Amino acid sequence: MPNETSKAVEWAKNQTLDLGYKIVSADSSPSLFVDKVREYFNTNGIEYTTFSYDDLLPFLS
Amino acid sequence: MATLQEIVNNVWNSVTGFLKVGGTAAHDAAATGNPVQVGGVYRVADPAVADGDMASLRLNAKGEALVQLTGRSVALTVVYNALAITDTANHFSASIDVSAYKNIQLMAQSTLNQDVVLSLYPNGASPMKAWDGSAWSANTITLVNEPNPKPLNTKWTFLNNSPYFGTNGVGNIFYINAVCAIAPISGSITLLLLGVPN
Numbered sequence: 001m002p003n004e005t006s007k008a009v010e011w012a013k014n015q016t017l018d019l020g021y022k023i024v025s026a027d028s029s030p031s032l033f034v035d036k037v038r039e040y041f042n043t044n045g046i047e048y049t050t051f052s053y054d055d056l057l058p059f060l061s
Numbered sequence: 062m063a064t065l066q067e068i069v070n071n072v073w074n075s076v077t078g079f080l081k082v083g084g085t086a087a088h089d090a091a092a093t094g095n096p097v098q099v100g101g102v103y104r105v106a107d108p109a110v111a112d113g114d115m116a117s118l119r120l121n122a123k124g125e126a127l128v129q130l131t132g133r134s135v136a137l138t139v140v141y142n143a144l145a146i147t148d149t150a151n152h153f154s155a156s157i158d159v160s161a162y163k164n165i166q167l168m169a170q171s172t173l174n175q176d177v178v179l180s181l182y183p184n185g186a187s188p189m190k191a192w193d194g195s196a197w198s199a200n201t202i203t204l205v206n207e208p209n210p211k212p213l214n215t216k217w218t219f220l221n222n223s224p225y226f227g228t229n230g231v232g233n234i235f236y237i238n239a240v241c242a243i244a245p246i247s248g249s250i251t252l253l254l255l256g257v258p259n
Contacts, residue, residue, distance in 0.1 A: 034143035034249045035172055042247065050152065052249070053143040 001055055002046050005037070009059040012036035101126060136162070140237055140252035146173060147246075152239045153182070154252070160233035162256030165220055167213035167237075171204040172248035175241045178203050179252075181217060182236040206248065 002008075015036045030053035037056060041048045063071075085093045101118035110116045119127040140154045159165050171177050179202045180188035191200035202216050214220045239250055 030143040031170060031172060031249055031251045034145050035247065038145050038247055038249070048147065050147045050150075051145050052141065 002048050004046050006059050008037045008040035011040050136256045138254040140254055141250050143249040143251050145249040146241055148244050149241055154237040156234045158234050163259045164257040166255040168210045168253045169204055169213055170210045171207050171250040173245040173250055174247045175243045175245040176203050176205050177239050177241050177250055180238045
């Protein structure tokens with residue numbers, strides 16, 4: 001995972017969905033959370049390879 | 062000191078109904094001993110009881126209790142846990158063992174911005190095919206940015222039958238492969254297996 005993964009995870013935790021509420025719990029919506037982490041990587045030009053929610057678990061503990 | 066009659070009266074009057082209790086054998090006899098058995102009633106026609114009424118437990122003609130399940134346990138296996146695919150390579154799942162289930166359901170959700178094609182590999186070497194009327198052709202499922210879960214059993218209807226996927230004749234293991242023709246730049250795919258235990 002990229003070095004910036006911790007920042008991406010923290011950023012994703014504070015993002016809101018289209019419905020207006022925050023992604024409070026990553027494990028309750030892994031798909032939404034991963035999509036947000038990926039969005040952070042894209043926005044900040046961070047290179048990354050295929051990953052899954054399981055790869056983010058170390059950064060969530 | 063209370064008389065025996067008074068004691069009996071006290072006990073008798075302390076409960077509503079009678080204290081007579083059956084037990085130790087009867088019906089078709091034999092079995093005797095300590096456990097207090099519970100009886101029921103066999104009725105050919107369904108009784109019509111009203112809300113709040115007492116009712117007897119029902120038995121069938123063999124004395125078996127008539128029960129109706131109102132729930133069941135379902136086991137969840139995460140096949141792809143929000144897999145953010147970034148390439149056009151094959152992404153095989155871990156082996157999926159369905160030997161503990163009598164019924165399975167595959168649910169998929171994809172927010173990938175490119176189509177993702179799912180294949181089922183019964184033996185890990187080649188994908189399952191289907192007879193199209195003239196030849197055995199690929200039996201794949203393509204998900205096109207489907208944010209809502211989709212039941213894959215509606216295409217792979219064979220999953221609705223006994224989930225047996227012999228590996229060289231033995232085992233109940235299969236794999237799923239996910240591949241994109243164009244590398245996605247956003248989104249992820251999630252695939253869940255719901256299994257009803259044997």
